[in-house]
Amino acid sequence: MVANIITKLFTSYGLVGAIGIVALIMFIAYSIADAIGQKRMGSAFAIIIGLILAYIAGKYTGGEKGLSDIKLFAGLGLLGGGMLRDYAIISTAYGVKLENLKKAGLVGVISLLVGVAFSFVIGAIVAVALGFKNPVDITTIGAGAVTFIVGPVTGSALGASSEVIALSIAAGVVKSVLTMIITPIIASVIGLNNPTAAMVYGGLLGTTSGVAGGLAATDPKLVPYGAMTATFYTGLGTLLVPSVGFLIIRAIFG
Amino acid sequence: MEIYGLGIIAFCMFAGTFIGNLLGELLGVKGDVGGVGIAMLFLVLISNYLEAKGKPFPEKTAKGIEFVSSLYIPIVVAMSSIQNVVAAFSGGAVAFLAGGLATIGSMLLIPLISKIGTSQESKK
Numbered sequence: 391m392v393a394n395i396i397t398k399l400f401t402s403y404g405l406v407g408a409i410g411i412v413a414l415i416m417f418i419a420y421s422i423a424d425a426i427g428q429k430r431m432g433s434a435f436a437i438i439i440g441l442i443l444a445y446i447a448g449k450y451t452g453g454e455k456g457l458s459d460i461k462l463f464a465g466l467g468l469l470g471g472g473m474l475r476d477y478a479i480i481s482t483a484y485g486v487k488l489e490n491l492k493k494a495g496l497v498g499v500i501s502l503l504v505g506v507a508f509s510f511v512i513g514a515i516v517a518v519a520l521g522f523k524n525p526v527d528i529t530t531i532g533a534g535a536v537t538f539i540v541g542p543v544t545g546s547a548l549g550a551s552s553e554v555i556a557l558s559i560a561a562g563v564v565k566s567v568l569t570m571i572i573t574p575i576i577a578s579v580i581g582l583n584n585p586t587a588a589m590v591y592g593g594l595l596g597t598t599s600g601v602a603g604g605l606a607a608t609d610p611k612l613v614p615y616g617a618m619t620a621t622f623y624t625g626l627g628t629l630l631v632p633s634v635g636f637l638i639i640r641a642i643f644g
Numbered sequence: 645m646e647i648y649g650l651g652i653i654a655f656c657m658f659a660g661t662f663i664g665n666l667l668g669e670l671l672g673v674k675g676d677v678g679g680v681g682i683a684m685l686f687l688v689l690i691s692n693y694l695e696a697k698g699k700p701f702p703e704k705t706a707k708g709i710e711f712v713s714s715l716y717i718p719i720v721v722a723m724s725s726i727q728n729v730v731a732a733f734s735g736g737a738v739a740f741l742a743g744g745l746a747t748i749g750s751m752l753l754i755p756l757i758s759k760i761g762t763s764q765e766s767k768k
Binding site: 408409411412413415416419433436437438439440441442443444445447448449454455456457458463466467469470471474475476477478479480481482483484485486487488491497500501504505508509512513516517520522531532534535536543556557559560561562563564565566567568569570572573576580581582586587590591593594595598599600602603606610613614617618619620621622625626628629 | 653654656657660661664667668671673674675676677678679680681683684685687688689691692706709710712713715716717718719720721722723724725726727728729730731732733734735736737738739740741742743744745746747748749750751752753754755757758760
């Protein structure tokens with residue numbers, strides 16, 4: 391009886407339940423951070439707890455959407471989904487100075503072009519090194535190393551098999567999860583502490599969720615700069631990879 | 645009123661993603677090219693313009709915008725909890741190496757490209 395009522399509450403108040411769960415996760419994460427004297431690591435811990443829970447839930451349900459595949463926690467799909475994420479990302483632009491954007495405008499564009507090309511080439515090299523010979527497969531896996539959206543878009547445009555498309559999505563997800571985890575750790579080494587570097591970071595990494603999570607865990611003030619360039623990355627990738635990228639790969643391995 | 649702030653973001657989001665989708669159609673790419681970035685640019689332009697005119701957003705409107713940005717980290721935490729982490733770990737060597745090397749390599753390029761940015765600035 392009690393369990394039924396609780397289930398009913400969580401399913402009919404999905405979004406509110408999700409807010410409560412996230413508040414609890416953040417409370418635990420910040421308490422841990424406080425206890426070890428690393429207050430700034432609070433949001434990094436919260437993100438890592440989120441990822442661990444997503445892993446456990448994914449193992450348990452066999453689904454693709456982490457905790458939100460469990461009926462009780464379906465509201466997290468709304469709170470953490472694309473709509474509210476983008477809405478919140480846009481709001482962070484408030485307080486950004488136009489001069490800072492202008493200053494890093496050109497270098498932002500350069501980092502976008504270099505970023506897409508670099509990830510694609512690395513992904514393609516890995517595919518070739520591990521024995522893929524078909525230009526379509528190589529291009530699709532390279533596209534996955536760009537982002538987990540560019541991978542399947544490229545794969546379906548070129549007619550790749552569903553196994554290769556699945557691999558390309560997995561490569562993109564590895565990138566996004568890894569970006570969330572290692573950004574706060576590596577930030578001081580790579581000089582990620584000013585608006586220009588954040589714009590370069592967004593342009594080079596490009597995974598919207600990875601960049602969003604990575605910068606949130608590093609320094610929330612840098613979020614708008616990184617997010618701004620990152621949002622162009624997937625579009626640029628879907629534009630360049632299936633066209634120019636595929637032509638180059640085909641010329642080499644065709 | 646605070647809701648004006650939330651509404652301004654909503655307006656920027658719709659205007660920006662509209663242009664992003666239009667750009668996508670024109671370029672022959674399915675979907676949105678930089679819509680969120682364009683939306684952010686609108687918000688920066690509007691707020692900088694008003695400030696330059698000496699008429700920044702009223703305090704309560706600004707509070708509405710700041711409220712949404714204060715939800716950013718919680719939303720990112722919710723986002724991390726719905727990622728397909730299992731797929732990331734079970735994609736095998738190809739997925740792990742392709743995604744992993746691309747990530748680490750890109751990170752190491754940051755100081756290099758940031759340097760181009762700062763050297764350009766000092767030339768001016």
